[in-house]
Amino acid sequence: EAGVAQSPRYKIIEKRQSVAFWCNPISGHATLYWYQQILGQGPKLLIQFQNNGVVDDSQLPKDRFSAERLKGVDSTLKIQPAKLEDSAVYLCASRRRGGPGDTQYFGPGTRLTVL
Amino acid sequence: AQTVTQSQPEMSVQEAETVTLSCTYDTSESDYYLFWYKQPPSRQMILVIRQEAYKQQNATENRFSVNFQKAAKSFSLKISDSQLGDAAMYFCAYRRLNNAGNMLTFGGGTRLMVKP
Numbered sequence: 001e002a003g004v005a006q007s008p009r010y011k012i013i014e015k016r017q018s019v020a021f022w023c024n025p026i027s028g029h030a031t032l033y034w035y036q037q038i039l040g041q042g043p044k045l046l047i048q049f050q051n052n053g054v055v056d057d058s059q060l061p062k063d064r065f066s067a068e069r070l071k072g073v074d075s076t077l078k079i080q081p082a083k084l085e086d087s088a089v090y091l092c093a094s095r096r097r098g099g100p101g102d103t104q105y106f107g108p109g110t111r112l113t114v115l
Numbered sequence: 116a117q118t119v120t121q122s123q124p125e126m127s128v129q130e131a132e133t134v135t136l137s138c139t140y141d142t143s144e145s146d147y148y149l150f151w152y153k154q155p156p157s158r159q160m161i162l163v164i165r166q167e168a169y170k171q172q173n174a175t176e177n178r179f180s181v182n183f184q185k186a187a188k189s190f191s192l193k194i195s196d197s198q199l200g201d202a203a204m205y206f207c208a209y210r211r212l213n214n215a216g217n218m219l220t221f222g223g224g225t226r227l228m229v230k231p
Contacts, residue, residue, distance in 0.1 A: 033218075040223070040224075041223055041224070042119070042206050042208075042221030042222050042223050042224050043160070043206075043219075043221050044221070045218050045219070048218060056218060089158055091158075091160065093160075103162055103165070104162075104219065105162075106152075106159060106160035106161075107159070108157060108158050108159045109158040109159070111158070
């Protein structure tokens with residue numbers, strides 16, 4: 001079974017520029033998460049999708065961040081315009097909708113550096 | 116709101132020895148899940164072990180085991196016979212049982228170094 005795929009692995013941009021990250025979850029996984037992991041900290045949830053609907057985006061800075069999951073499969077996370085404090089690793093995770101004990105599987109992440 | 120605290124930023128262990136990583140959490144819920152995730156330099160978060168709060172028996176997975184103290188809200192990870200490949204960041208995480216979103220709350224992490 002293929003894992004969660006993310007691209008790019010690394011991205012360096014200037015502040016005020018735009019950037020987009022892509023995630024392809026494990027086949028058949030209905031739930032998809034985007035986490036932000038600032039250096040030296042644990043991941044923090046940004047947004048969660050169930051199929052193509054948003055379940056929780058309470059911690060997403062909506063003035064600059066947006067995310068979509070068209071057709072309930074792949075997802076993109078966009079930052080526009082980027083700030084220095086957005087430098088972090090962006091992790092995508094997916095979960096098969098089933099029992100409450102279902103595990104979240106994580107992708108390798110995208111490391112964003114904002115200069 | 117739930118919080119997860121890992122008070123050890125760094126830990127070191129000699130290869131083949133045993134090490135324990137600490138985690139405490141704060142919640143008003145009675146039913147929940149606790150997890151330990153490993154994050155090597157590749158950044159991929161890998162599930163190490165999981166504990167259901169309603170189970171009194173401590174979870175074990177090969178060389179990994181937990182000491183779950185529900186009353187004390189403590190959830191430590193013991194790694195026996197440490198190997199060089201165990202070197203990584205370890206994150207403790209919490210999830211409510213009746214959380215349809217399955218959202219994880221993570222601690223700040225502990226960096227484990229394994230000395231040959």
